[in-house]
Amino acid sequence: MIVRPFKGLRPRKDMIEKVAAKPYDVVTTEEAKREAEKNPYTFYKVTRPEINFNEDVDSHSNEVILKGKEVLEQFQKDGIMILEDKPAIYVYKEEWNGLSQIGIYATFSTEEYREGKIKKHELTRKDKEDERAKHVKLLKAHTGPVFLMYRSVPELDELIIKHTSKIPEYDYTDEIGIHHTLWIIKDENEINEIVEAFKTVDAFYIADGHHRAAAAARAAEEFAKENPNHTGEEEYNFFLAVLFPHNQLNILDYNRVIRDLNGLTEKEFFEKISQKFEIKEIGNTPYKPQEKHEFGMYLNKKWYKLIAKEGTYDKNDVVSSLDVSILQENLLRPILGIENPRTDKRIDFVGGIKGIEELQKLVDNGEFKVAFALYPTSINDLMQVADEGKIMPPKSTWFEPKLKSGILVHLI
Template sequence: MAQVLPFRAIRPHQKAAADVAALPYDVYSRAEAKEAVKGHPLSFLNIDRPETQFPDDHDMYGKDVYAKANEMLEEERAEGIFIQDEQPCYYVYELTMDGRAQSGLVALSSIDDYLNGVCKKHENTVAKKEADRIHHVDTTSAQTGPIFLAYRAQEAIDALIAKAKKQTPIYDFTADDGVIHRVWIIKEEADIKALKDAFAQVPCTYIADGHHRAASAVKVGLKRRKEHPDYTGNEEFNYFLSVLFPDNQLKILDYNRFVKDLNGLDQDTFMNKLSKIFTITPSDQSHPTHKGQVKMYLDHRWYALDVKDAIAKVRDNDPVDRLDVALLQDEVLTPILGIKDPRTDERIHFVGGIRGLGELVKDVDQLPGSVAFAMYPTQISELLAVADAKRLMPPKSTWFEPKLRSGLFIHAFER
């Protein structure tokens, strides 16, 4: 069963919360991050991406860069920008985007749950990206970006979170992108016990977003265990910062594909090969309407590609094969377009659904001979099924919105 514990969050003073809260560190390139912090000295992105404090040619992975993150965090704590609750608490974090709200519980999850498969994953991680966060977490002795976890909804937990939301929120602000953020604190001992007991009935949790943050937090925890061979398991470094959402509140957006060329094929040959897999019909610029349908933009035209029944039937026997992103990879990207490893092939890039289909049109129109594929979103039930089967999704299978803000909750642990 899942260990989900309260903690003493380091968090911004109420008046500073809106200025501190920042989008996750990994949604920005280096140049974008540096631009984003201009005129925003309290934005947590300054600490999450400390290379923004150095010249552009400075090694962004240098030890002095991570030391700067620690220095800024300590300075802001000393200045009273951040406070720390005196007793362990849970926190309810509600995000509302386009009128749709989702409420998660901010808490600590166990690194042992991650290691033992109670906290399930569905993606591989990249060593270089892990190393960056390992150095950041290890140098600051703090987890600054929460891992986005999901669990199968439980009525008892829903009721306790609904009760907490009847109080006055400690944070209530609208970010520049229009997303509304509200936070409530749960500090009554009876409510904390009830939530802890309710989560003790949850058999497993799932990493929805933040695989690199989770892997990094776990590896730093294991490092601290080696440094403290007499550890008991109760130390803070045995846990990582998380926000847990019930599966029935989550929405996954499409994650689309742009390919720079047709792998040496002329358009007629390419379309002929596609016709063996899909029924192809002209379409307008609109999202796929159902599973098994992909929209394609090629040579200033949109097409609907509907997978043929015989192929869909064969693929339906496996939780990974039945994913639309796997269908496209296995039947089109690899055998026809020659993209064997989408993680490393420079001919493909991925466009999050939040950018809209217009981004695909722009990309293709700017590069004659290219093609784009608009995907039907992966469903949360599919994500859970893949993780339950201890399998991995193709890269860039899910795009979650809204994004959890960094800086609202920090989990510090022993050096």
């Protein structure tokens, strides 16, 4: 597999905490605007460029997106962000809640993505792809990294880890308690050692950032069509990502809340779900599932433990065996009428980072009628789904900690 060094555009050392921001898709416009009011250097001004305007504007318009490009260029002119003097690979460590993951920032081949060597497990939406591809093309930059992983190989992992004994460029803890450390590798021999080692790897897997990867590939094709001298080595043929070994990553539960019981009384609802699940009343204490194929359910001030019965899934099919599939196919669709969880306004999703208590709060305040807590999808299940060329149901995985934007930018 191809791992390619690049000249990163990155915040000045004393500005990293001010510039780096959460991914564009986990904050609202209002949240980004509030941050910008406190901090004029936030990278939201680039990734959420609509916050640079006072009036209600079309956030997808060229004018708005080009304002993000203008801000990025101004950051560079003002020395807030600096361009590396030579191509580098960046070793990156995130520590959170007792967990640690160590990987590399580099650029990766859009051609290998198109060939399926960079494997996906989610469907992408064309409108979101269009939006991100437009952002890449107008800014001529990849402003947010894709989250990649590879099957851990001790020798490969150690090649990366050994660089963490050096003096880092960045070393700080952010506002939510994630400790970020970044080391810069510019020595050509050290870079080549890493590049050559990854040539022995058969595949990379997208953990998070499917739309960013798809958009990068789409933008690359458009850039190539516009370039009569296209060679395949241009910067637009490679996208920004962070690559981690699979065994260091952490998937949290991704839970569901539903607004109503689809016209059923509670008695009718329990009768229907008892056909597919064993039901045990837990009481007032929030119930977090302890293993696969069991679920927590909160309804009318009480928690219940649901256990999937025999026949609710195909043991020989990795997608059918996923808890998100079991819940969807045996309860949400047939009983609660949630045909398409991507588009149905009666369902919402709550990342495990918010805690199981968030589910109880959403039901108790009357916004939702019933909540379901799931056991986290495993990394191995994710990779098996990708290896088999299959697709997971929507909202199957919630990776934490997530990757920030603005730590490194790849200019095209």
